[in-house]
Amino acid sequence: MGTIILVILLGLAVILCFRAATVKKPALPKASGQALAEIDVNKVAERLSQAVQKKTISHTDLSKIDWAPYQSYVDMLVENYPLVHGTAERELVNDYSMIYHIRGRNSDLKPVLLIGHIDVVPVEKTTEDQWEQPAFDGVIADGFVWGRGTMDMKLHQLSTLEALELLLAEGFTPERDIYLGFGHDEETRGELGAIAIARIFEERGIEFDFILDEGGGVTKGAFSLLTKPMATVGIAEKGITSIRITVEGTGGHASMPPRNTAVGLLSKLIADLERQQFTPRICAPVKEQFERMGAELPFYFRLLTANFWFFGPLFKRLMVKSPVGNAMMRTTTAATMIEGSMAHNVLPPRATAIVNFRLLPGETVPDVVAHIKQVAGSQKVEVESLIGDDPSLISPSDSEGFKRIENTINEVFPGVLVSPYLVMGGTDARRYEKVCQNIYRFSPMVMEQEDLGRIHNVNERISMENIERSVQFFHHLISDL
Numbered sequence: 001m002g003t004i005i006l007v008i009l010l011g012l013a014v015i016l017c018f019r020a021a022t023v024k025k026p027a028l029p030k031a032s033g034q035a036l037a038e039i040d041v042n043k044v045a046e047r048l049s050q051a052v053q054k055k056t057i058s059h060t061d062l063s064k065i066d067w068a069p070y071q072s073y074v075d076m077l078v079e080n081y082p083l084v085h086g087t088a089e090r091e092l093v094n095d096y097s098m099i100y101h102i103r104g105r106n107s108d109l110k111p112v113l114l115i116g117h118i119d120v121v122p123v124e125k126t127t128e129d130q131w132e133q134p135a136f137d138g139v140i141a142d143g144f145v146w147g148r149g150t151m152d153m154k155l156h157q158l159s160t161l162e163a164l165e166l167l168l169a170e171g172f173t174p175e176r177d178i179y180l181g182f183g184h185d186e187e188t189r190g191e192l193g194a195i196a197i198a199r200i201f202e203e204r205g206i207e208f209d210f211i212l213d214e215g216g217g218v219t220k221g222a223f224s225l226l227t228k229p230m231a232t233v234g235i236a237e238k239g240i241t242s243i244r245i246t247v248e249g250t251g252g253h254a255s256m257p258p259r260n261t262a263v264g265l266l267s268k269l270i271a272d273l274e275r276q277q278f279t280p281r282i283c284a285p286v287k288e289q290f291e292r293m294g295a296e297l298p299f300y301f302r303l304l305t306a307n308f309w310f311f312g313p314l315f316k317r318l319m320v321k322s323p324v325g326n327a328m329m330r331t332t333t334a335a336t337m338i339e340g341s342m343a344h345n346v347l348p349p350r351a352t353a354i355v356n357f358r359l360l361p362g363e364t365v366p367d368v369v370a371h372i373k374q375v376a377g378s379q380k381v382e383v384e385s386l387i388g389d390d391p392s393l394i395s396p397s398d399s400e401g402f403k404r405i406e407n408t409i410n411e412v413f414p415g416v417l418v419s420p421y422l423v424m425g426g427t428d429a430r431r432y433e434k435v436c437q438n439i440y441r442f443s444p445m446v447m448e449q450e451d452l453g454r455i456h457n458v459n460e461r462i463s464m465e466n467i468e469r470s471v472q473f474f475h476h477l478i479s480d481l
Contacts, residue, residue: 012310020306025295026418036412037166037475039468044162045145047080048467049138051154052147058119058187070096070184073118081161083168088180093200097193100180102164104173104481110209111177112401112481113201113436114474115428116157117186117193117214120149121456130458143464150462152455153214155470156443157182163474174481176209186428189387194428201435208436210401212477213429215441216421218413221449225297229416231409233402234441236285237423237430238327239359239391241368242336244352245269246382251349262351263340269376270335270353276375280316280329282308283361284394285422292419327424331368332358354386358424361391392430392439401438408477412444412469444473 054073059065074096078085088100096118104111123135133139133146140146145155160180179201183193201208216232223230247269249262260268290305297305304311304318319325326332334356341348357368365388372383396402397420406418429439445466454460 016303016307016310020294020299020302023294023302023306026292034411034476034479036472037163039162039166039471041464041468044158044467044471045140045464047162048145048150048155048158048462049140049147050076050080051158052138052145052149053136055136056119056149056184057122058185059122060188067096070118074098077161081165084161084164087168088164091200093196094184094192096184097197098180098182099197099200102174102178104176104178106175107177109176110207111179113179113181113208113211113432114160114478115181115183115194115211115213115432116153116160117183117190117428118154118157119184119187119193120152120154121187123148123458127458132459133461135458135460144461145464145467146459146461148460151443151445151451151460153443155445155462155467156214159444159470159474160478162471163478166471166475167479172479174478176481178478178481179206179208181428183428189389189426190428190431194431198431198435201432206435208432208438210399210404210438210440211429211432211436212401212405213427213439213441214443215423215427215429217443218409218416218446219448219452220446222452223293225301226293226417228296229413229446230293231413231416231418231442232289232421233397233405233409233418234285234423234427234429235288235397235402235420235439236361236394237392237426237441238331238361239363239365239389240357240426241359241365241388242354242356242386243368243372244354244382244384244386245372246350246352246384248350248380249348252347254345254347257347261340262348263338265379266338266340266351266353269379269381270338270355272375273333273355273372274335277333278331278360278363278371280320280326281360281362282312282316282329283422285361285420286328288397288420289422293417296417327358328422329360331360331363334358359391361394361422364390389426389430393433393437395437395439399438402440404477404480405440405442408473408480409442409444411476412473413446444470 054069056069056073088102091099135148138147181197183190185193215234218229218231220229247262247266250258294302294305304315319329336356337354340351369383409418423441
Protein backbone atom coordinates (compact mmCIF):
# COMPACT_ATOMS: atom_id res chain seq x y z
CA MET A 1 0.00 0.00 0.00
CA GLY A 2 2.84 2.38 0.91
CA THR A 3 4.51 1.77 -2.45
CA ILE A 4 1.27 2.54 -4.31
CA ILE A 5 0.81 5.80 -2.42
CA LEU A 6 4.43 6.76 -3.14
CA VAL A 7 3.97 6.07 -6.85
CA ILE A 8 0.77 8.14 -6.90
CA LEU A 9 2.50 11.05 -5.15
CA LEU A 10 5.47 10.89 -7.51
CA GLY A 11 3.12 10.79 -10.48
CA LEU A 12 1.22 13.79 -9.14
CA ALA A 13 4.47 15.70 -8.61
CA VAL A 14 5.56 14.93 -12.18
CA ILE A 15 2.23 16.18 -13.55
CA LEU A 16 2.37 19.40 -11.50
CA CYS A 17 5.97 20.13 -12.46
CA PHE A 18 5.37 19.27 -16.12
CA ARG A 19 2.43 21.66 -16.32
CA ALA A 20 4.50 24.43 -14.72
CA ALA A 21 7.54 23.76 -16.92
CA THR A 22 5.55 23.79 -20.16
CA VAL A 23 3.73 27.09 -19.62
CA LYS A 24 4.24 29.05 -22.80
CA LYS A 25 4.75 32.75 -23.11
CA PRO A 26 1.91 34.50 -24.95
CA ALA A 27 2.62 34.71 -28.66
CA LEU A 28 3.54 38.25 -29.65
CA PRO A 29 1.88 39.63 -32.77
CA LYS A 30 4.05 40.37 -35.74
CA ALA A 31 5.17 43.98 -35.73
CA SER A 32 3.18 46.03 -38.21
CA GLY A 33 6.16 48.08 -39.29
CA GLN A 34 3.98 51.18 -38.98
CA ALA A 35 5.95 54.06 -37.53
CA LEU A 36 4.46 55.72 -34.50
CA ALA A 37 3.05 59.16 -35.07
CA GLU A 38 5.22 62.18 -34.41
CA ILE A 39 3.59 64.14 -31.61
CA ASP A 40 4.16 67.79 -30.73
CA VAL A 41 4.25 66.97 -27.04
CA ASN A 42 4.58 70.58 -25.92
CA LYS A 43 1.38 71.59 -27.69
CA VAL A 44 -0.52 68.62 -26.28
CA ALA A 45 0.81 69.47 -22.82
CA GLU A 46 -0.42 73.05 -23.21
CA ARG A 47 -3.90 71.85 -24.14
CA LEU A 48 -3.89 69.41 -21.22
CA SER A 49 -2.86 72.30 -18.98
CA GLN A 50 -5.86 74.28 -20.23
CA ALA A 51 -8.10 71.30 -19.47
CA VAL A 52 -6.79 71.01 -15.91
CA GLN A 53 -7.56 74.68 -15.33
CA LYS A 54 -11.24 74.01 -16.07
CA LYS A 55 -12.49 73.00 -12.63
CA THR A 56 -14.97 70.35 -13.75
CA ILE A 57 -15.43 69.11 -10.19
CA SER A 58 -18.09 66.50 -9.49
CA HIS A 59 -20.41 66.50 -6.49
CA THR A 60 -23.18 64.08 -5.64
CA ASP A 61 -25.25 67.13 -4.68
CA LEU A 62 -25.80 68.83 -8.04
CA SER A 63 -26.59 72.15 -6.35
CA LYS A 64 -22.92 72.37 -5.28
CA ILE A 65 -21.58 72.13 -8.83
CA ASP A 66 -20.29 75.20 -10.63
CA TRP A 67 -21.37 74.47 -14.21
CA ALA A 68 -19.42 77.34 -15.81
CA PRO A 69 -16.14 75.36 -16.03
CA TYR A 70 -18.03 72.51 -17.71
CA GLN A 71 -19.33 74.83 -20.40
CA SER A 72 -15.88 76.35 -20.77
CA TYR A 73 -14.42 72.85 -21.18
CA VAL A 74 -16.89 71.98 -23.94
CA ASP A 75 -16.11 75.27 -25.71
CA MET A 76 -12.36 74.62 -25.34
CA LEU A 77 -12.66 71.32 -27.20
CA VAL A 78 -14.37 73.03 -30.15
CA GLU A 79 -11.60 75.63 -30.29
CA ASN A 80 -8.67 73.22 -29.93
CA TYR A 81 -9.85 70.50 -32.33
CA PRO A 82 -11.30 72.23 -35.40
CA LEU A 83 -10.91 69.30 -37.81
CA VAL A 84 -12.71 66.91 -35.47
CA HIS A 85 -15.54 69.36 -34.96
CA GLY A 86 -15.69 70.12 -38.67
CA THR A 87 -15.90 66.42 -39.60
CA ALA A 88 -17.68 64.62 -36.79
CA GLU A 89 -21.34 64.91 -35.92
CA ARG A 90 -21.43 66.14 -32.34
CA GLU A 91 -24.37 65.82 -29.97
CA LEU A 92 -24.56 67.28 -26.46
CA VAL A 93 -26.26 65.14 -23.85
CA ASN A 94 -27.61 66.86 -20.73
CA ASP A 95 -25.64 69.98 -21.71
CA TYR A 96 -22.09 68.82 -20.99
CA SER A 97 -21.71 65.18 -22.02
CA MET A 98 -20.81 64.58 -25.66
CA ILE A 99 -21.26 62.06 -28.44
CA TYR A 100 -19.05 62.32 -31.53
CA HIS A 101 -19.74 60.28 -34.65
CA ILE A 102 -17.28 59.96 -37.53
CA ARG A 103 -18.71 57.96 -40.40
CA GLY A 104 -16.65 55.21 -42.02
CA ARG A 105 -16.61 53.76 -45.51
CA ASN A 106 -18.28 50.45 -44.67
CA SER A 107 -21.59 50.71 -42.83
CA ASP A 108 -21.82 46.90 -42.64
CA LEU A 109 -19.06 46.82 -40.03
CA LYS A 110 -19.96 47.35 -36.41
CA PRO A 111 -18.72 50.70 -35.07
CA VAL A 112 -16.19 51.21 -32.29
CA LEU A 113 -16.77 53.41 -29.25
CA LEU A 114 -14.01 55.19 -27.31
CA ILE A 115 -15.25 56.64 -24.03
CA GLY A 116 -14.01 58.84 -21.22
CA HIS A 117 -15.13 61.50 -18.78
CA ILE A 118 -14.39 65.18 -18.24
CA ASP A 119 -15.19 65.48 -14.52
CA VAL A 120 -12.73 65.18 -11.65
CA VAL A 121 -12.92 64.57 -7.91
CA PRO A 122 -12.56 67.52 -5.51
CA VAL A 123 -9.33 68.40 -3.75
CA GLU A 124 -9.61 68.17 0.02
CA LYS A 125 -9.00 71.62 1.53
CA THR A 126 -6.80 70.11 4.23
CA THR A 127 -4.42 68.78 1.54
CA GLU A 128 -4.11 71.89 -0.63
CA ASP A 129 -0.81 72.92 0.95
CA GLN A 130 0.64 69.45 0.29
CA TRP A 131 0.62 69.93 -3.49
CA GLU A 132 3.99 70.76 -5.02
CA GLN A 133 2.07 72.71 -7.68
CA PRO A 134 -1.46 74.13 -7.29
CA ALA A 135 -4.05 71.48 -8.09
CA PHE A 136 -5.90 73.44 -10.76
CA ASP A 137 -3.20 75.63 -12.30
CA GLY A 138 -2.08 73.05 -14.86
CA VAL A 139 1.56 73.90 -14.24
CA ILE A 140 4.06 72.42 -16.72
CA ALA A 141 7.31 71.84 -14.82
CA ASP A 142 10.04 69.26 -14.32
CA GLY A 143 8.84 67.17 -17.27
CA PHE A 144 5.25 66.88 -16.03
CA VAL A 145 1.86 68.50 -16.32
CA TRP A 146 0.61 68.87 -12.76
CA GLY A 147 -2.94 68.95 -11.51
CA ARG A 148 -6.19 67.24 -10.75
CA GLY A 149 -7.40 65.20 -13.71
CA THR A 150 -4.08 64.73 -15.49
CA MET A 151 -4.16 60.98 -14.75
CA ASP A 152 -7.89 60.55 -14.15
CA MET A 153 -8.65 61.13 -16.90
CA LYS A 154 -8.33 64.27 -18.98
CA LEU A 155 -5.21 63.09 -20.82
CA HIS A 156 -6.96 59.86 -21.83
CA GLN A 157 -10.00 61.77 -23.06
CA LEU A 158 -8.03 64.47 -24.88
CA SER A 159 -5.73 61.91 -26.49
CA THR A 160 -8.59 60.48 -28.54
CA LEU A 161 -9.28 63.96 -29.94
CA GLU A 162 -5.57 64.67 -30.45
CA ALA A 163 -5.18 61.43 -32.40
CA LEU A 164 -8.26 62.07 -34.53
CA GLU A 165 -7.17 65.63 -35.26
CA LEU A 166 -3.81 64.31 -36.53
CA LEU A 167 -5.42 61.57 -38.60
CA LEU A 168 -7.96 63.90 -40.19
CA ALA A 169 -5.12 66.25 -41.12
CA GLU A 170 -3.57 63.28 -42.93
CA GLY A 171 -6.79 62.73 -44.90
CA PHE A 172 -7.85 59.71 -42.87
CA THR A 173 -11.29 58.13 -43.32
CA PRO A 174 -12.02 55.12 -41.11
CA GLU A 175 -13.20 51.83 -42.58
CA ARG A 176 -15.93 51.62 -39.93
CA ASP A 177 -17.84 54.24 -37.96
CA ILE A 178 -16.08 55.61 -34.90
CA TYR A 179 -17.94 57.05 -31.94
CA LEU A 180 -16.60 58.97 -28.97
CA GLY A 181 -18.62 59.24 -25.76
CA PHE A 182 -17.54 61.67 -23.04
CA GLY A 183 -19.55 61.76 -19.83
CA HIS A 184 -19.48 64.60 -17.32
CA ASP A 185 -20.35 62.79 -14.08
CA GLU A 186 -18.42 59.52 -13.98
CA GLU A 187 -17.11 60.27 -10.51
CA THR A 188 -20.70 60.36 -9.22
CA ARG A 189 -21.99 57.24 -11.05
CA GLY A 190 -22.77 58.64 -14.50
CA GLU A 191 -26.54 59.21 -14.34
CA LEU A 192 -26.44 62.30 -16.57
CA GLY A 193 -23.46 61.20 -18.64
CA ALA A 194 -22.65 57.60 -19.50
CA ILE A 195 -26.04 56.18 -18.53
CA ALA A 196 -27.82 58.76 -20.68
CA ILE A 197 -25.41 58.24 -23.61
CA ALA A 198 -25.77 54.46 -23.44
CA ARG A 199 -29.56 54.82 -23.41
CA ILE A 200 -29.39 56.89 -26.62
CA PHE A 201 -27.33 54.20 -28.34
CA GLU A 202 -29.74 51.52 -27.15
CA GLU A 203 -32.79 53.44 -28.38
CA ARG A 204 -31.14 53.88 -31.79
CA GLY A 205 -30.26 50.20 -32.03
CA ILE A 206 -26.51 50.83 -32.25
CA GLU A 207 -24.28 47.91 -31.25
CA PHE A 208 -20.52 48.23 -31.02
CA ASP A 209 -17.75 45.86 -32.02
CA PHE A 210 -15.81 46.89 -28.93
CA ILE A 211 -15.63 49.71 -26.41
CA LEU A 212 -12.50 51.11 -24.76
CA ASP A 213 -12.54 53.11 -21.52
CA GLU A 214 -10.03 54.03 -18.81
CA GLY A 215 -8.79 51.26 -16.56
CA GLY A 216 -5.49 49.44 -16.43
CA GLY A 217 -2.16 50.80 -17.57
CA VAL A 218 1.44 49.75 -17.95
CA THR A 219 2.74 49.13 -14.44
CA LYS A 220 6.23 48.52 -13.14
CA GLY A 221 6.68 46.68 -9.87
CA ALA A 222 2.98 46.18 -9.21
CA PHE A 223 3.66 42.48 -8.66
CA SER A 224 7.00 41.90 -6.96
CA LEU A 225 7.70 38.54 -8.61
CA LEU A 226 7.22 39.94 -12.12
CA THR A 227 10.39 41.50 -13.48
CA LYS A 228 9.02 43.00 -16.70
CA PRO A 229 6.40 45.76 -17.07
CA MET A 230 2.81 44.54 -17.38
CA ALA A 231 0.01 46.16 -19.35
CA THR A 232 -3.32 45.27 -17.78
CA VAL A 233 -6.50 45.47 -19.84
CA GLY A 234 -9.62 45.32 -17.72
CA ILE A 235 -12.16 42.76 -18.92
CA ALA A 236 -14.47 43.24 -15.92
CA GLU A 237 -14.87 45.40 -12.86
CA LYS A 238 -16.00 44.76 -9.34
CA GLY A 239 -19.39 45.87 -8.12
CA ILE A 240 -19.91 48.38 -5.36
CA THR A 241 -22.45 48.98 -2.63
CA SER A 242 -22.47 51.12 0.48
CA ILE A 243 -24.73 49.71 3.17
CA ARG A 244 -26.20 51.72 6.02
CA ILE A 245 -26.48 49.52 9.13
CA THR A 246 -28.58 50.81 12.02
CA VAL A 247 -28.77 49.34 15.52
CA GLU A 248 -31.36 50.41 18.10
CA GLY A 249 -30.32 51.06 21.69
CA THR A 250 -31.55 52.62 24.92
CA GLY A 251 -31.28 56.40 25.14
CA GLY A 252 -30.76 58.37 28.29
CA HIS A 253 -28.02 59.78 30.47
CA ALA A 254 -24.54 58.29 30.14
CA SER A 255 -24.21 58.09 33.94
CA MET A 256 -26.45 54.99 34.03
CA PRO A 257 -25.61 53.04 30.86
CA PRO A 258 -26.93 49.61 29.92
CA ARG A 259 -24.46 46.75 29.51
CA ASN A 260 -24.15 47.52 25.78
CA THR A 261 -24.95 50.87 24.20
CA ALA A 262 -26.12 51.13 20.59
CA VAL A 263 -22.58 52.13 19.64
CA GLY A 264 -21.20 49.08 21.43
CA LEU A 265 -23.66 46.74 19.73
CA LEU A 266 -22.90 48.26 16.36
CA SER A 267 -19.14 48.12 16.96
CA LYS A 268 -19.39 44.43 17.74
CA LEU A 269 -21.31 43.82 14.52
CA ILE A 270 -18.69 45.72 12.50
CA ALA A 271 -15.93 43.68 14.13
CA ASP A 272 -17.85 40.50 13.30
CA LEU A 273 -18.22 41.62 9.66
CA GLU A 274 -14.48 42.28 9.45
CA ARG A 275 -13.76 38.86 10.91
CA GLN A 276 -16.39 36.89 8.95
CA GLN A 277 -15.52 38.12 5.46
CA PHE A 278 -16.75 36.73 2.17
CA THR A 279 -15.12 33.48 1.06
CA PRO A 280 -12.14 34.10 -1.26
CA ARG A 281 -12.52 32.86 -4.84
CA ILE A 282 -10.38 32.82 -7.97
CA CYS A 283 -12.74 34.51 -10.44
CA ALA A 284 -12.26 34.23 -14.19
CA PRO A 285 -10.44 37.57 -14.85
CA VAL A 286 -7.95 36.91 -12.03
CA LYS A 287 -7.39 33.35 -13.22
CA GLU A 288 -6.72 34.61 -16.76
CA GLN A 289 -4.31 37.25 -15.49
CA PHE A 290 -2.14 34.85 -13.52
CA GLU A 291 -2.21 32.24 -16.25
CA ARG A 292 -1.02 34.91 -18.70
CA MET A 293 1.69 36.01 -16.25
CA GLY A 294 2.75 32.42 -15.53
CA ALA A 295 5.67 32.09 -17.93
CA GLU A 296 7.27 35.25 -16.50
CA LEU A 297 7.04 34.12 -12.87
CA PRO A 298 9.59 32.10 -10.86
CA PHE A 299 9.09 28.35 -11.17
CA TYR A 300 7.86 27.87 -7.60
CA PHE A 301 5.06 30.40 -8.13
CA ARG A 302 4.33 29.08 -11.60
CA LEU A 303 3.60 25.76 -9.93
CA LEU A 304 0.60 27.46 -8.33
CA THR A 305 -0.68 29.41 -11.34
CA ALA A 306 -0.35 26.44 -13.70
CA ASN A 307 -2.19 24.16 -11.30
CA PHE A 308 -5.06 26.09 -9.78
CA TRP A 309 -7.03 22.84 -9.78
CA PHE A 310 -4.63 21.55 -7.12
CA PHE A 311 -3.02 24.58 -5.50
CA GLY A 312 -6.06 26.90 -5.57
CA PRO A 313 -6.56 26.87 -1.75
CA LEU A 314 -2.87 27.65 -1.13
CA PHE A 315 -2.89 30.40 -3.76
CA LYS A 316 -5.89 32.08 -2.12
CA ARG A 317 -4.32 31.90 1.34
CA LEU A 318 -1.19 33.61 0.03
CA MET A 319 -3.09 36.29 -1.89
CA VAL A 320 -5.40 37.42 0.90
CA LYS A 321 -2.41 38.37 3.06
CA SER A 322 -2.00 41.68 1.18
CA PRO A 323 -4.68 44.36 0.58
CA VAL A 324 -4.26 44.16 -3.20
CA GLY A 325 -4.33 40.38 -3.30
CA ASN A 326 -7.26 40.28 -0.90
CA ALA A 327 -9.23 42.65 -3.15
CA MET A 328 -8.59 40.33 -6.10
CA MET A 329 -9.80 37.28 -4.19
CA ARG A 330 -13.01 38.35 -2.46
CA THR A 331 -15.82 40.80 -1.97
CA THR A 332 -14.17 43.25 0.42
CA THR A 333 -15.62 44.80 3.57
CA ALA A 334 -14.65 48.35 4.59
CA ALA A 335 -16.36 50.13 7.49
CA THR A 336 -15.97 53.82 6.64
CA MET A 337 -18.40 55.89 8.74
CA ILE A 338 -20.10 55.61 12.12
CA GLU A 339 -22.50 57.89 13.99
CA GLY A 340 -23.95 57.73 17.49
CA SER A 341 -24.91 60.33 20.06
CA MET A 342 -24.73 64.07 19.45
CA ALA A 343 -23.28 64.67 22.92
CA HIS A 344 -20.53 63.04 24.93
CA ASN A 345 -22.76 62.37 27.94
CA VAL A 346 -25.92 61.17 26.19
CA LEU A 347 -26.70 57.56 25.30
CA PRO A 348 -27.58 57.23 21.64
CA PRO A 349 -31.04 55.73 20.99
CA ARG A 350 -29.61 54.38 17.76
CA ALA A 351 -26.22 54.08 16.07
CA THR A 352 -25.52 53.99 12.36
CA ALA A 353 -22.55 52.85 10.29
CA ILE A 354 -21.76 52.88 6.58
CA VAL A 355 -19.89 49.85 5.30
CA ASN A 356 -18.55 49.82 1.75
CA PHE A 357 -18.36 46.52 -0.13
CA ARG A 358 -16.60 45.89 -3.46
CA LEU A 359 -18.23 42.87 -5.06
CA LEU A 360 -16.39 40.08 -6.82
CA PRO A 361 -18.00 38.82 -10.06
CA GLY A 362 -20.58 36.22 -9.14
CA GLU A 363 -21.89 38.06 -6.08
CA THR A 364 -24.65 40.68 -5.97
CA VAL A 365 -25.91 43.49 -3.75
CA PRO A 366 -28.69 41.22 -2.32
CA ASP A 367 -25.95 38.72 -1.45
CA VAL A 368 -24.22 41.42 0.60
CA VAL A 369 -27.44 42.30 2.43
CA ALA A 370 -28.04 38.62 3.19
CA HIS A 371 -24.45 38.25 4.42
CA ILE A 372 -24.83 41.15 6.88
CA LYS A 373 -28.05 39.71 8.27
CA GLN A 374 -26.45 36.29 8.59
CA VAL A 375 -23.49 37.71 10.53
CA ALA A 376 -25.85 39.76 12.71
CA GLY A 377 -27.72 36.58 13.64
CA SER A 378 -30.43 37.26 16.23
CA GLN A 379 -29.34 40.88 16.67
CA LYS A 380 -31.96 43.26 15.29
CA VAL A 381 -30.50 45.54 12.62
CA GLU A 382 -31.78 47.71 9.80
CA VAL A 383 -29.89 47.23 6.54
CA GLU A 384 -30.23 49.66 3.65
CA SER A 385 -28.25 49.80 0.39
CA LEU A 386 -27.44 53.46 -0.35
CA ILE A 387 -25.82 52.82 -3.71
CA GLY A 388 -25.62 49.54 -5.52
CA ASP A 389 -23.95 48.32 -8.69
CA ASP A 390 -23.49 44.62 -9.26
CA PRO A 391 -20.20 43.52 -10.85
CA SER A 392 -19.93 44.07 -14.58
CA LEU A 393 -20.18 41.32 -17.13
CA ILE A 394 -16.89 39.66 -18.08
CA SER A 395 -15.74 40.45 -21.62
CA PRO A 396 -13.79 37.86 -23.62
CA SER A 397 -10.04 38.22 -23.99
CA ASP A 398 -10.01 36.37 -27.32
CA SER A 399 -12.20 38.85 -29.24
CA GLU A 400 -11.01 40.85 -32.22
CA GLY A 401 -11.34 44.03 -30.15
CA PHE A 402 -9.07 42.76 -27.37
CA LYS A 403 -6.52 41.64 -29.97
CA ARG A 404 -6.52 45.10 -31.57
CA ILE A 405 -5.91 46.73 -28.21
CA GLU A 406 -3.20 44.17 -27.39
CA ASN A 407 -1.48 44.71 -30.75
CA THR A 408 -1.50 48.46 -30.25
CA ILE A 409 -0.03 48.11 -26.77
CA ASN A 410 2.77 45.95 -28.18
CA GLU A 411 3.52 48.58 -30.83
CA VAL A 412 3.54 51.57 -28.47
CA PHE A 413 4.99 49.83 -25.38
CA PRO A 414 7.28 47.13 -26.84
CA GLY A 415 8.41 44.36 -24.52
CA VAL A 416 5.56 44.57 -22.00
CA LEU A 417 3.41 41.64 -20.93
CA VAL A 418 -0.24 42.22 -21.87
CA SER A 419 -2.75 40.63 -19.52
CA PRO A 420 -6.49 40.73 -18.83
CA TYR A 421 -7.38 41.78 -15.31
CA LEU A 422 -10.19 42.67 -12.92
CA VAL A 423 -10.68 46.41 -12.32
CA MET A 424 -11.04 47.11 -8.60
CA GLY A 425 -12.78 50.48 -8.97
CA GLY A 426 -15.74 51.57 -11.06
CA THR A 427 -15.79 53.14 -14.52
CA ASP A 428 -18.36 54.37 -17.03
CA ALA A 429 -17.72 51.21 -19.05
CA ARG A 430 -20.27 49.11 -17.13
CA ARG A 431 -23.06 51.44 -18.33
CA TYR A 432 -22.71 50.24 -21.92
CA GLU A 433 -23.33 46.53 -21.47
CA LYS A 434 -26.64 46.61 -23.36
CA VAL A 435 -24.93 47.87 -26.53
CA CYS A 436 -21.70 45.85 -26.49
CA GLN A 437 -20.32 42.54 -25.23
CA ASN A 438 -16.65 43.42 -25.73
CA ILE A 439 -15.86 46.17 -23.23
CA TYR A 440 -12.26 46.89 -22.23
CA ARG A 441 -10.50 49.25 -19.86
CA PHE A 442 -6.97 50.50 -20.50
CA SER A 443 -5.24 53.85 -20.00
CA PRO A 444 -2.09 54.13 -22.14
CA MET A 445 0.44 55.35 -19.61
CA VAL A 446 3.36 53.86 -17.71
CA MET A 447 3.01 53.99 -13.94
CA GLU A 448 5.49 53.25 -11.20
CA GLN A 449 4.20 52.18 -7.77
CA GLU A 450 4.52 55.78 -6.60
CA ASP A 451 2.32 57.00 -9.46
CA LEU A 452 -0.57 54.71 -8.52
CA GLY A 453 -0.92 56.56 -5.24
CA ARG A 454 -1.35 59.92 -6.98
CA ILE A 455 -4.73 59.10 -8.54
CA HIS A 456 -7.46 60.95 -6.60
CA ASN A 457 -4.67 62.14 -4.33
CA VAL A 458 -2.22 64.99 -3.86
CA ASN A 459 0.36 65.78 -6.53
CA GLU A 460 -1.48 64.11 -9.39
CA ARG A 461 0.65 64.60 -12.49
CA ILE A 462 1.50 63.06 -15.85
CA SER A 463 4.88 62.94 -17.58
CA MET A 464 5.63 64.31 -21.03
CA GLU A 465 6.62 60.77 -22.08
CA ASN A 466 3.20 59.49 -21.10
CA ILE A 467 1.50 62.33 -22.94
CA GLU A 468 3.33 61.29 -26.11
CA ARG A 469 2.56 57.58 -25.63
CA SER A 470 -1.09 58.22 -24.95
CA VAL A 471 -1.66 60.11 -28.20
CA GLN A 472 0.43 57.60 -30.15
CA PHE A 473 -1.65 54.76 -28.72
CA PHE A 474 -4.95 56.21 -29.90
CA HIS A 475 -3.46 57.28 -33.23
CA HIS A 476 -2.30 53.72 -33.85
CA LEU A 477 -5.49 52.10 -32.60
CA ILE A 478 -7.80 54.32 -34.66
CA SER A 479 -5.71 54.07 -37.82
CA ASP A 480 -5.65 50.27 -37.36
CA LEU A 481 -9.43 50.31 -37.61
